[in-house]
Amino acid sequence: MKKYAYIGSLGLIAVITTEFGIIGILPQVAEHYKISIDKAGYLLSAFALVIALTGPFMTLLTSGIDRKKIMIASIFMFLITGIVSSFSPPFWLLMIVRILPAFLQPVYIATALSVAVSQADENKKNELMSIVFNGVTIAMVTTVPFATWISGLFSWEYSFMIQTVVSLIALVVIQLMLPSIPVKEKKSYGSQLTILRKPLFILSTLTNFFMITAWFSTYSYFADYLSKAKGMNTSMISYMLLLFGVIGILANWIAGKMLNKNVAGTTAFFLSGTILIPILFYVSDGNLWATIIVIGIWGFLYSPSFLNASTYMISSAPHALEFANSLATSFGNLGVTLGTTLGGWIIVTQGAQYIPWIGFVFGLLAFSMMIVRSLIEKRTRELSTC
Template sequence: MKKFAYIGCLGFLAVITTEFGIIGILPQVATHYQISIDKAGYLLSAFALVIALTGPFMTLLASRFDRKKVMLTAIVIFLITGVISSFAPPFWLLMLVRILPAFLQPVYIATALAVAVSTADKKHENELMSIVFSGVAIAMVTTVPFATWLASLYSWEYSFVVQAIVSIIALIGIYLVLPSMPQKENKSYASQLKILTRPTFIISTAMNFFMITAWFSTYSYFAEYLGKAKDMDSAMISYMLFLFGFVGVFANWIAGKMLNKDITKTVAFFLSGTILIPILLYFSGDNLIGNSIVIGIWGFLYAPSFLNASTYMISSVPDSLEFANSLATSFGNLGVTLGTTVGGWIIVTKGVIYNPWIGLVFGILAFLMMGFRATLESRYKHKTVKRSL
C-alpha cells in the first residue's frame, strides 16, 4: 500500500530535518557559542557517528517489536530533541540532545522501509522505497531551507522550532494511519548476522561508505562553502538549499524508476556526480547563474545517494532487508562522520574552496568498490555455469 510508504516518508522528513537542518545554520551556531566551524560541525558528525556505531545493534534489538510502536517511539525522541535545542542550551547539552535521537534513526528508517514494502510485489519494492527516501529530498526543498531562511531573518534557534513542528506532524500521521504491526516471525540474530560473511555485501558496504563520505566532505559545510567560496549571503544560501532540494525531489522519483530497471547502472550514474561536481564548481567561479545551474545538478545527483546505497547493498542480500538497510544507514552515517571531519580539517588547514576535491577522491574509491563487486559476481556466475555443465 502506497499510503504506508508516504507515512514512512513523512517520518523520514522529520528525521532528516533534525539531522541535516543544522547544516544551514552551522556558521551562526559557531558564532553564538564562539567556537570554530569545524567544532560546530561536531553537531553533525557526532550524530552520524552514533548512528554508525549503534545502528545495526539497535535495529536487531527493535526487530521483535511492533513496527508502529517502534516508529512512534523514534519520532517522540526527535520531537524532544527539537524542543530542547530551540532554547539554545549550553553547547554540551545541545550536543547531548542531538545525539539521543541518533540511536533510533536507523531503526526508524529500516522499519519504515519494511512497512512500505510489507504488502508490495517484488517488482514495486524499489519504487516504494524511493517514496520513503524522498523524505530526504523533500526536507532539502522545504524544511531545511525554510529553517535556514528563518534563522537568517531572526535567530538560529528557530531552525529547531521547525524541526519540532515537523516531528509533531509526523507523529500524528503515523499514529492515525498505520495499523498495529506486530512481527509475524522473529528471525534469529545469528541468521541476520550471516550477511556479514558475504564478500559482495562487504564490498557494497565499502562503496556506500566512500560514496557518502565523498558527498558530505562538501555538503556538510554547504553554507560555509557558498558563503566563503562563492560569496553568497545567508538569504541566498537558503535559496540555493531550496533549489538543491527541489531538484532532488524529482531525482529521487527518477532514481526509483531507474533502480527497478538496473541497480548497478543507476548507482554509477548518480555516483558520477562526486567526480563531475568538483570540476563544475571550479569552473563556475563566482558567476551566480553558473553556480545556480551547478547546484541544481549537484542536488539532482546527490539526492538519491541514500536510496542508491541501501538498494545496492540490499541487492546483494535480498533476504535480509531490515538488517541490511540498518547497516547501509550506519555505514552511510560513518561516511557522513568522516566526510564532515575531513571537510572540517580541510577548511581549517587549507580553506573551504578545496573541499569538493576531497569528494572527488572518495568518489573514485567508491567506483573502485563497484568494480570489485562486479568482478566477484562475474567470477561467481562463471563458476556456477561451469558446475552446471
C-alpha cells in the same frame, strides 16, 4: 501499500529536518557559542557517528517489537530534541540532545522501509522504497531551507522550532493513520548476521561508505562553502537549498524508476557526480549563474545517494532487508562523520574552496569497490555455467 510508504516518508522528513537542518545554520551556531566551524560541525558528525556505531545493534534489538511502536518512539525522541534545542542550551547539552535520537534513527528508517514493502510485489519494492526516501529530498526542498531562511530572519533557535513542529505532525499522523503492526515471525540474529560474511555485501558496504563520505565532505558545509568560496549570503544560500531540494525530488523519483531496471548502473550514474561536481565548481569559479547551474546538477546527482546506497547493499542481501538497511544507514552515517570531519579540517587548514576535492578522491574509491564487486559477480556467473 503506498499509504504506508507515504507515512514512512513523512516521518523521514522529520528525521532529516533534525539531522541535516543544522547544516544551514552551522555558521550562526559557531558564532553564538564562540567556537570554530569545525567544532560546530560536531553537531552533525557526532549524530552520524552514533548512528554508525549503534544502528545495526539497535535494529537487531528492536526487531521483535511492534513496528508502529518503534516508529512512534523514534519520532518522539526527535520531537524532544527540537524542543530542548530551541532554547539554545549550553553547547554540551545541545550536543547531548542532538545525539539521543541518533540511537533510533536507523531503526526508524529500516522499520519504515520494511513496513512500506511488506505487502508489495517484488517488482514494486524499489519504487516504494524511493517514496520513503523522498522524505529526504522533500525535507531538503521544504523544511531544511525554510528553517535556514527563518534563522536568517530571526535567529538560529527558530530553525529548531521548525524541526519540532515537523516532528509533532509526523508523530500525530503515525499515531492516527498507521495500524498496529506486530512482528509475526522474528528472524534469528544468526540468520541476519550471516550477510556479514558475504564478500559482495562487504564490497557494497564499502561502496556506500566511500560514496557518502564523498558527498558529505562538501554537503555538510553547504552554507559555509557557498558563503566563503562563492560569496553568497544567508538568504541566497536558503534559495540554493531550495533549488537543491526541488531538483532532488525529481532525481529521487527518476532513481526509483531506474533502480527497478538496473541497480548497479543507476548507482554508478549518480555516483559520477562525486567526480563531476568538483570539476564544475572549479570551472564555474566566481560566476554566479554558472554556480547556480552546478548546484542544480549537484542536487540531482546527490539526492538519491541514500536510496542508491541502500538498494545497492540490499541487492547483495535480499533476505535480510531490515538488518542490511540498518547497516546501510550506519555505514552511510559513518561516511557522514568522516566526510564532515575531513571537510571541517580542510576548511580550517586550507580553505573552504578545496573541500569538493575530498569528494573527488572518495568517489574514485567508491567506483573501485563497484568494479571489484562487478568482477566477482561476473566470475561467479561464469563458474555457475561451467
